[in-house]
Amino acid sequence: xxxxxxxxxxxxxxxxxxxxxxLLIGFVYLIPIINVIGLSLSKGVGENQxxxxxxxxxxxxKDRLFQSAFLNNVKLLVIVPILTLGALIFASILYDRIxxxxxxxxxxxxxxxxxxxxxxxxxxxxLQFKGLVNEFLxxxxxxxxxxxxxxxxxIALWTVGGVIIWKELGFGTILFLARLMSVEQDxxxxxxxxxxxxxxxxxNVSIPQLVHVIEFYAILLVVTVFSxxxxxxxxxxxxxxxxxxxxxxxxxxxxxxxxNRFNIASTVAVLYLVVGIILMIVRYQxxxxxxx
Numbered sequence: 001x002x003x004x005x006x007x008x009x010x011x012x013x014x015x016x017x018x019x020x021x022x023l024l025i026g027f028v029y030l031i032p033i034i035n036v037i038g039l040s041l042s043k044g045v046g047e048n049q050x051x052x053x054x055x056x057x058x059x060x061x062k063d064r065l066f067q068s069a070f071l072n073n074v075k076l077l078v079i080v081p082i083l084t085l086g087a088l089i090f091a092s093i094l095y096d097r098i099x100x101x102x103x104x105x106x107x108x109x110x111x112x113x114x115x116x117x118x119x120x121x122x123x124x125x126x127l128q129f130k131g132l133v134n135e136f137l138x139x140x141x142x143x144x145x146x147x148x149x150x151x152x153x154x155i156a157l158w159t160v161g162g163v164i165i166w167k168e169l170g171f172g173t174i175l176f177l178a179r180l181m182s183v184e185q186d187x188x189x190x191x192x193x194x195x196x197x198x199x200x201x202x203x204n205v206s207i208p209q210l211v212h213v214i215e216f217y218a219i220l221l222v223v224t225v226f227s228x229x230x231x232x233x234x235x236x237x238x239x240x241x242x243x244x245x246x247x248x249x250x251x252x253x254x255x256x257x258x259x260n261r262f263n264i265a266s267t268v269a270v271l272y273l274v275v276g277i278i279l280m281i282v283r284y285q286x287x288x289x290x291x292x
Contacts, residue, residue, distance in 0.1 A: 033273070039266035056267040065243060066268060069251040072157055073226050076247070079161050079168075080221045084214060086165070087172025092202050094173070095180045105177070109170040116167070120235030123163050124150065127236075150237055153244035160232050160245055167232075168224070172217050179213045180206060219283045226275060248272050 043052040060066050090108060094101045111119070126132045127149035134146040149159040187209075191201045207214070230249035233239060239246040239254065246254075248268060256265030 036266045036269050036273075039263050040270045043263055045260075045262075052263070056263055057271070060264060060267050060271070065246065066251060068243060069246045069248050072245065072247050073229075075157060076161055076164070076225045076229065077222065079165050079225065080218055083165055083168055083172055083221055084218055086169055087176055087217070088202070088207070088210070088214070090169070090173040091176035091180060092198075092206055094177050095206075096198075105174070108173050111167045112170040112174075114167070116231040117235060119163075119167060120232060124236055127159060151241055153241045156237055156241060157245045160229075160236055163236065164224075164229065164232055168221070172221075175213060175217055176210055179210055183209045215283075215286060219279070219286075222279055223276070226272060226279070 040056055041052060041054070042049045043055065044050050094105055098104075128134075129146070129148040129151060131149075133149070137143060137145050147155060150156050183205075187205050188201060191205050196204065226248065228249075229247055230253065233245055233247055233250045234253075237245040239250050252265045252268050252272075255261045255268070
């Protein structure tokens with residue numbers, strides 16, 4: 001009885017310490033979310049707003065531009081396994097401390113610290129039809145490979161995906177390498193003594209030790225694809241050509257700040273919030289199964 005009272009008192013004290021932080025989180029996140037949900041359920045502007053129910057959702061779910069934007073987000077999910085596998089391989093190579101591995105580590109990580117704006121402008125120039133990439137291909141007699149990398153609606157989205165891979169690969173590599181550095185060297189030495197090849201050590205030693213980090217990184221990449229590709233799209237393609245690279249974030253920006261249709265923009269924002277919640281639930285189930 002006394003113990004339960006003591007625990008209750010400690011919990012109350014802890015809550016009081018947490019209360020300022022909770023109030024701040026509520027002010028910064030909860031109130032805007034409530035306002036966005038309210039906008040998504042109304043029509044009109046300012047004092048002329050009226051309750052519209054789910055009308056905006058019915059309209060937006062039938063809108064082809066929104067469907068294309070959401071589909072582009074889904075298409076970009078292909079970079080998740082590519083980045084995860086690439087980071088895993090690079091981290092394993094660096095872990096073997098090949099000659100000059102510290103230099104390679106720095107080179108791989110440099111894109112992570114570069115500003116997206118500066119990087120986007122640079123790649124925008126390099127990937128033009130008469131840019132350096134195509135000029136280089138022509139100079140080595142590979143002119144048949146030249147493309148309008150950012151101007152062809154069939155490949156523009158994949159070009160943006162390639163830039164994202166170049167930018168984000170270093171973070172995953174360093175993340176995996178840091179975890180491998182904390183693994184006992186005896187595990188790898190024992191595998192070598194047993195005659196395990198490099199790929200066998202990767203599959204049977206490295207991956208089991210990295211499973212939780214891989215799960216974290218993969219979920220982070222999924223969130224990035226749905227929430228943090230706006231800068232790439234805005235700078236590299238501005239949603240073009242012919243809206244072929246428009247994604248959810250850009251759709252929200254376009255309707256909210258260019259067309260001043262904040263009700264529609266808020267509706268899309270709520271739909272992406274729902275997607276985010278679903279991803280969190282899926283992540284929780286994955287973690288639960290791994291732990292079991």
